[in-house]
Amino acid sequence: MEERLSNLKKFEDEVYRCMKCGFCMYFCPVYRETYQEPYVARGRNVLAMDLLEGESFDWRHLEKRYSMCLTCNRCAQFCPAKVDVATITLAARADIVQEKGLPLWKKVLYRGLINRRGLFGRVLKGASRFQRLLPRTQGKIRHLPTFLSGLGKGRQIPEIAERFLRERLPEVSSPPEGVERRMRVAYFAGCGTDYIFPEVGVKLVDFLTRQGVEVVFPKDQGCCGMPVMGSGDFALARELADRNVAIFEKLDVDYIVTACATCGSAMKEGYLTFLADTEERRRRYEEFAKRVKDFNEFVIDILKPPPEAFSTELPEGTKVTYHDPCHLVRYQKITAQPRAIIKALPGVEFVEMAEPDRCCGMGGAFNIEHYELSKQIAQRKMDAIADTRADVVVTACPGCMIQLIDQTIQRGMPQRVMHVVELLK
Ligand code: SF4
Numbered sequence: 168m169e170e171r172l173s174n175l176k177k178f179e180d181e182v183y184r185c186m187k188c189g190f191c192m193y194f195c196p197v198y199r200e201t202y203q204e205p206y207v208a209r210g211r212n213v214l215a216m217d218l219l220e221g222e223s224f225d226w227r228h229l230e231k232r233y234s235m236c237l238t239c240n241r242c243a244q245f246c247p248a249k250v251d252v253a254t255i256t257l258a259a260r261a262d263i264v265q266e267k268g269l270p271l272w273k274k275v276l277y278r279g280l281i282n283r284r285g286l287f288g289r290v291l292k293g294a295s296r297f298q299r300l301l302p303r304t305q306g307k308i309r310h311l312p313t314f315l316s317g318l319g320k321g322r323q324i325p326e327i328a329e330r331f332l333r334e335r336l337p338e339v340s341s342p343p344e345g346v347e348r349r350m351r352v353a354y355f356a357g358c359g360t361d362y363i364f365p366e367v368g369v370k371l372v373d374f375l376t377r378q379g380v381e382v383v384f385p386k387d388q389g390c391c392g393m394p395v396m397g398s399g400d401f402a403l404a405r406e407l408a409d410r411n412v413a414i415f416e417k418l419d420v421d422y423i424v425t426a427c428a429t430c431g432s433a434m435k436e437g438y439l440t441f442l443a444d445t446e447e448r449r450r451r452y453e454e455f456a457k458r459v460k461d462f463n464e465f466v467i468d469i470l471k472p473p474p475e476a477f478s479t480e481l482p483e484g485t486k487v488t489y490h491d492p493c494h495l496v497r498y499q500k501i502t503a504q505p506r507a508i509i510k511a512l513p514g515v516e517f518v519e520m521a522e523p524d525r526c527c528g529m530g531g532a533f534n535i536e537h538y539e540l541s542k543q544i545a546q547r548k549m550d551a552i553a554d555t556r557a558d559v560v561v562t563a564c565p566g567c568m569i570q571l572i573d574q575t576i577q578r579g580m581p582q583r584v585m586h587v588v589e590l591l592k
Pocket residue numbers: 184185186187188189190191192208209212242245246247248249250252
């Protein structure tokens with residue numbers, strides 16, 4: 168049995184760095200909608216101090232307080248003391264899970280499905296067949312029929328792919344004939360790309376192979392573990408991390424490329440920060456993390472293809488705007504590279520939206536647990552997108568894509584939501 172609050176104690180210094188100045192109130196998307204001190208970084212840091220000083224609380228109350236954070240770390244960006252609020256939030260969630268376990272729906276989803284890749288795939292395949300009975304709007308989106316709409320709260324759900332990425336890609340994709348092999352990388356897809364947006368993975372492999380990169384796609388790869396880690400189940404997240412690291416570390420590749428901002432940040436620093444509980448794990452996670460690269464970073468900083476490599480099927484004059492995923496802009500400090508790719512596309516006009524790095528309100532399980540608030544938070548983002556009058560809103564995280572698709576459709580906006588990779592011919 169782990170010591171009570173053992174995770175929070177590890178980040179005690181982080182908690183006590185908070186000067187209680189309240190700057191975070193101006194930048195926190197949750198606070199800007201709720202105006203409630205318990206739901207902003209300062210309020211939760213004071214709570215964490217009280218907990219560390221031995222005050223007792225109702226665990227259910229704590230669960231609610233710590234669930235009301237998107238872990239977007241926008242507050243940390245502007246915090247004068249640079250308090251890493253998302254790290255404190257995850258540590259507190261882990262202590263809560265240690266004390267009272269996961270809620271039932273998360274237990275079923277994480278321990279029953281995500282942890283069993285074969286079964287998870289079969290369940291999603293069944294869901295994919297069932298969804299064909301549902302009415303379809305805007306190409307790929309299914310309405311939940313009226314009798315389920317209460318449950319769906321008007322959600323516009325992207326369709327589960329009929330053929331998952333792992334059914335579409337070979338284990339190894341080599342450069343086409345006549346193209347010299349420059350590099351060999353492994354591709355980590357993540358659940359969103361594998362099951363919902365497989366065309367992103369297909370395009371990624373197509374683009375990289377044409378640039379002389381051989382791409383290895385291990386089919387036994389699993390979930391990166393971020394949803395599980397974000398919910399505080401560090402024990403299961405560790406199992407998932409260990410499994411992925413074991414699969415990728417034995418591959419003879421130069422880099423591990425992912426086009427999911429969330430997976431990238433989990434693999435680059437999440438495993439090390441939260442899951443490295445032994446020297447052996449620390450060493451292996453570190454070695455693994457060194458080779459992980461986000462697609463945008465890999466293309467612009469490492470691959471550096473010639474200008475003619477960037478072409479698109481978008482019609483001449485298409486206006487494109489870009490939304491920075493929190494897990495890319497703040498967790499990985501990647502902002503210029505996706506913009507460089509967009510700007511390199513001939514005939515495409517790039518237009519910056521206001522506050523492009525403001526969270527879209529997705530926040531993983533936050534969107535499920537606090538959907539109405541998640542929608543409210545998204546409104547500012549959607550207004551910023553609408554103001555650009557762009558034809559396409561591009562991002563680099565399947566999680567953000569799900570939120571942006573849902574919100575553009577609900578608001579009847581004309582913008583098409585795409586991944587950076589999808590812009591490339
Ligand atoms: S988290 Fe940072 S910005 Fe917020 S109250 Fe503490 S020191 Fe101030």
